[in-house]
Amino acid sequence: MSRRKLQRYHENTLKENILEPGKPLYEHIRGRWNEDYFHNEYPITVELGCGRGEYSTGFAPQFPYRNFVGVDVKGDRMWKGALIAEAQELKNVAFLRATIDFLDQFFAPGEISEIWLPFPDPRPKENQEKRRLTSPRYLQLYRKLMIPGGMVHLKTDNSQLFDFTLEVLKTEKIKDLEYTRDLYHSELMRYHYGIQTRYEQKYVKEGMNIHYLHFKFDE
Numbered sequence: 001m002s003r004r005k006l007q008r009y010h011e012n013t014l015k016e017n018i019l020e021p022g023k024p025l026y027e028h029i030r031g032r033w034n035e036d037y038f039h040n041e042y043p044i045t046v047e048l049g050c051g052r053g054e055y056s057t058g059f060a061p062q063f064p065y066r067n068f069v070g071v072d073v074k075g076d077r078m079w080k081g082a083l084i085a086e087a088q089e090l091k092n093v094a095f096l097r098a099t100i101d102f103l104d105q106f107f108a109p110g111e112i113s114e115i116w117l118p119f120p121d122p123r124p125k126e127n128q129e130k131r132r133l134t135s136p137r138y139l140q141l142y143r144k145l146m147i148p149g150g151m152v153h154l155k156t157d158n159s160q161l162f163d164f165t166l167e168v169l170k171t172e173k174i175k176d177l178e179y180t181r182d183l184y185h186s187e188l189m190r191y192h193y194g195i196q197t198r199y200e201q202k203y204v205k206e207g208m209n210i211h212y213l214h215f216k217f218d219e
């Protein structure tokens, strides 16, 4: 492991805005985010596979009456987001180092009001379908943890993942689906909020179309 990574892992252990194994809140945060971390009653948006957490740190100053939690397994990436949140004194941002597969160990039913999936790994092989973050088993998990009417957003450059998601959604009880295969030339651009993740910057530079969709789970 590189020195830089080790240094970041060490710094993460000292950061109050990163919840990770070994820290007291990590074990007890389920159902208690508002009470024990944010100390307010505002709704919680979760950024899954957050990487550096551009959505969480980008949204936090725009929406001071909402809370944001970036979730990723990679501590060295969230280190960057946590640093930005610290520097900007963003009290409505937290990072959770965990695998999304166990999201229900960290959030209680109805605790999440909105989910963003910015540029999830496309997992293109057929035998990887179940690992795509919009496969039925993940959607079932999200549905369980979200408030009724909570919105899920997906952004990706990958048309195969996008088409797969639209197919999966045909079999799900959802409503208010809207989508575009070219976000930057779409009226759905109003959902862009001026936020570009690291991956998005790269794909936009390469001239690739950004695909975007959102929907709500139906009761």
Ligand SMILES: C[S@@+](CC[C@H](N)C(=O)[O-])C[C@H]1O[C@@H](n2cnc3c(N)ncnc32)[C@H](O)[C@@H]1O
Residues within 6 Å of the ligand: 048, 049, 050, 051, 052, 053, 071, 072, 073, 074, 077, 098, 099, 100, 101, 118, 119, 120, 121, 197, 198, 199, 200
């Ligand atoms: C392609 S990167 C995108 C990062 C960031 N959202 C962006 O747009 O720049 C996908 C991220 O998802 C994380 N990830 C993938 N599968 C995950 C899982 N099951 N649980 C937690 N994080 C996951 C990876 O560690 C990685 O940081």
